[in-house]
Amino acid sequence: MSVKATLTNKTFRKERQGCGCTSDIDNIFDRAASGKSLVKSRQALTIDYVPDRLPFRDEEARGLAETLSTVLKKEPGRPSNLLLFGKPGTGKTAVVKSVVDRLIKKAGELGVEITVPVINAKLANSAYKILYEIAENLGINRQEKKVHFTGLSMGEATDRILQFIQKNKMHVILVIDEIDSLVDKNGDDVLYSFTRANERMAKGGFITLIGISNSLTFKDKLDPRVRSSLSEEEMVFNSYSVEQLRQILAERIKIAFNEGAVTDAATNLCAALAGREHGDARMAINLLRVAAELAERAHAAKVEEKHVRAAQEKIEKDENLDFIQNATLHEKLVLVAITRSKNGNTGEVYEIYSSLCRQADHDPLTQRRMTQIISRMDQLGLISTDIINQGRYGRSQKIKATVPLATIKAALKDDPVLSEFID
Structure with missing residues (x-):
């Protein structure tokens, strides 16, 4: 660091002495600067990185x-x-x-x-x-x-x-x-x-x-x-198998991490979680990247299973929050209607959605269009739709949100139209 940069930083710190968080922030930066890094090439864990060899392709x-x-x-x-x-x-x-x-x-x-x-x-x-x-x-x-x-x-x-x-x-x-x-x-x-x-x-x-x-x-x-x-x-x-994902991760770990920085159990768990539903190599590598970040913040000597599980929770929360924040107005209104519905059937959700549209001074979409939105949300894992057999009364669809209400509130709290609809 240059003398000029050092003086500038000292001056800045002096100006910030009234802030109680300064020492905490300095401690975070000091630990990061002095701590041993688990990762030697962060670029190798990004979405744009293309290795010299692409296994199984x-x-x-x-x-x-x-x-x-x-x-x-x-x-x-x-x-x-x-x-x-x-x-x-x-x-x-x-x-x-x-x-x-x-x-x-x-x-x-x-x-x-x-x-x-x-x-x-x-x-x-x-x-x-x-x-x-x-x-x-x-x-x-x-x-x-x-x-x-x-x-x-x-x-x-x-x-x-x-x-x-x-x-x-x-x-x-x-x-x-x-x-x-x-x-x-x-x-x-x-x-x-x-x-x-x-x-x-x-x-x-x-x-x-x-x-x-x-x-x-x-x-x-x-x-x-x-x-x-x-x-x-x-x-x-075709989608990758769990074993293929494990081998892909093993090769990427050699490029991205210092030797011995990731346990075999953590590698296997990343592969299992990504392969269980999607066979998605991008998902497996992203999971490993976030797990490494969490491990480094905790000053852990290695990336372990517990870091992978914590990474999975963080990724799911962040993805849901991001989608809801960037969803269209009607997608947001449908999601709020689902959280307010007691029975969770399509008819009731549509009635609540239509009422919310009128309160927001917008024309509601048709029920058919609303069911298309519900279908998309189901594919994304934001909601679940189960068919309930009601005997002689036939079958009905039960819709419920799978995203925690706290996440929905956090995503909509700054929305000028919808923030008032979240209790």
Whole structure:
């Protein structure tokens, strides 16, 4: 630390002497600075990290490489459009990034020019933002006919992108991650334009589309013309088994942690918790990361089972809080209605929800739309829906919140519309 920085810190502390928490905060920082770290590479525990080797995905990586290798031939051809399916955390994005990085490196060695924009449709959040990011990646916005952040029609923005590719005879492999999010929010018009683009470009460049979807039923939402063009080749990524997750974690631990910093029991528990429901490697690694943070805060010598269990509770709480805070108004109203319902049947929940909408000066959605919201919340684990057999009175659905009421209150306490509805 420089003398200047030291003096500045001393001055700052002097100004803060009236704050009773200063000494506690200093103690936290001092312990962190002097304590032994369990982790040697925190980057290796992040969501963006792609290891050199992806265990149990060799076959998928080879298949993707075979498809894309067409672009490296003496007479370069357009690789087939490709759809990758699989649940979250099954290695889809990691495999694509790994293969694409090697493809770009090999193309550079051979003097072959290719451009590979990688766009996350969920983060982009709108069809136009996706077009803008593609334009940025291609370098269009350094030319005269830019794709501005706002102001163009979807058709004009798409035309400028395709004209740029054709004019410069570019070989483009466009990767759209979480492509199902694009279609759910904006329909498939953008995909239709890009899958049909090569018909109009002739020999003036080409564009290949790789779509990565977390939904196995994604294709059912597409127009038949888009479906046939987009699905020239398909690849399904199966969920990892518990044993596969254990081996994935063991390899990641060698990269991320100091030797002996994680017990075998903690590794096995991370794999078991992540494999029990989802077979999600991302979930297993995130669980291990949070467990390590908790262990370090407790000045533990190793990451143990108790840290993994505490991490699981923390992650579940944080995820639920985040979802509720970022949910739509009607999703929040439905959740509050469920907490207020005594019987938990659909009819009663809808009556309470409709009443809350009127109090909030909003028109309620139809009961059918409300049941779709309930279905989504059930999939996310925020609520549970059980079918109750009532004998000669038939069957009814019982809905109840699985998230603690305290978490719901914490998520909505600052909401200007809904805070008054939480008792």
